[in-house]
Amino acid sequence: MTDATQLAANWAVVRRRVDEACRAAGRDPSEVAILPVSKTFGPEAVRAAIALGLRRFGENKVQEIRDKAAALADEAIEWVVIGHLQTNKAKDVARLASEVQSLDRLELAEALDRRLQIEGRSLDVLVQVKTAQEETKSGLPADELPTFLTQLRDYPTLRVRGLMTLATLSEDPGEVRACFRQLRELQDRCTAEGHELPRLSMGMSSDFPLAIAEGATEVRVGTAIFGSRLKA
Ligand SMILES: *Cc1c(COP(=O)(O)O)cnc(C)c1O
Numbered sequence: 003m004t005d006a007t008q009l010a011a012n013w014a015v016v017r018r019r020v021d022e023a024c025r026a027a028g029r030d031p032s033e034v035a036i037l038p039v040s041k042t043f044g045p046e047a048v049r050a051a052i053a054l055g056l057r058r059f060g061e062n063k064v065q066e067i068r069d070k071a072a073a074l075a076d077e078a079i080e081w082v083v084i085g086h087l088q089t090n091k092a093k094d095v096a097r098l099a100s101e102v103q104s105l106d107r108l109e110l111a112e113a114l115d116r117r118l119q120i121e122g123r124s125l126d127v128l129v130q131v132k133t134a135q136e137e138t139k140s141g142l143p144a145d146e147l148p149t150f151l152t153q154l155r156d157y158p159t160l161r162v163r164g165l166m167t168l169a170t171l172s173e174d175p176g177e178v179r180a181c182f183r184q185l186r187e188l189q190d191r192c193t194a195e196g197h198e199l200p201r202l203s204m205g206m207s208s209d210f211p212l213a214i215a216e217g218a219t220e221v222r223v224g225t226a227i228f229g230s231r232l233k234a
Pocket of ligand 1: 039041062084085168205206207208222223224225226
């Protein structure tokens with residue numbers, strides 16, 4: 003469902019719910035950005051979102067960014083990689099993305115830096131930290147974060163801006179919230195150690211109010227904006 007009218011209505015609802023969650027948490031709504039996640043939706047859905055004034059879009063597959071960037075070459079779009087990234091995709095990412103939120107290992111940092119130097123570009127990056135117990139969730143183990151952040155200083159093309167996480171899939175809001183709180187505590191700790199990490203990307207359609215309560219500066223919202231995805 004990517005009807006432009008529906009999309010506009012969905013966007014207004016999400017923006018209002020984000021603002022409400024901010025007020026409930028005693029935060030200024032201007033502190034929390036919404037990253038629309040357009041994965042699985044085609045260029046026409048992205049175009050409809052652009053008509054609403056949006057221009058940053060989250061995607062989890064590099065091939066999809068390639069296809070959409072080609073179809074939307076006339077638009078100024080910032081593509082944000084939010085999915086697990088294979089090292090052999092670094093070349094396309096360096097060429098097409100404006101930001102990577104799923105940086106989770108040194109090998110990937112090295113590959114991105116090498117390709118970015120060739121392209122003469124730099125990228126904003128967030129380090130994805132594993133806060134959920136599920137084996138399937140990717141991300142850097144939390145105890146490795148301080149060392150990793152120090153190692154990233156060797157890659158000048160990567161501008162580290164903060165942290166990202168995916169919460170556990172649970173019916174229990176307490177368990178979900180604990181993941182977000184852990185990311186916030188890691189931010190505090192690493193900031194105290196001298197790292198600059200102003201951004202926290204956490205929360206999706208199902209759990210963004212909890213993430214905002216715990217300090218998210220950015221929520222990644224797909225379904226609630228674009229509609230439900232057909233299972234791949
Ligand atoms: C798909 C995805 C989202 C958005 O999920 P929704 O439940 O559709 O809002 C957020 N973050 C990541 C990493 C994703 O892959």
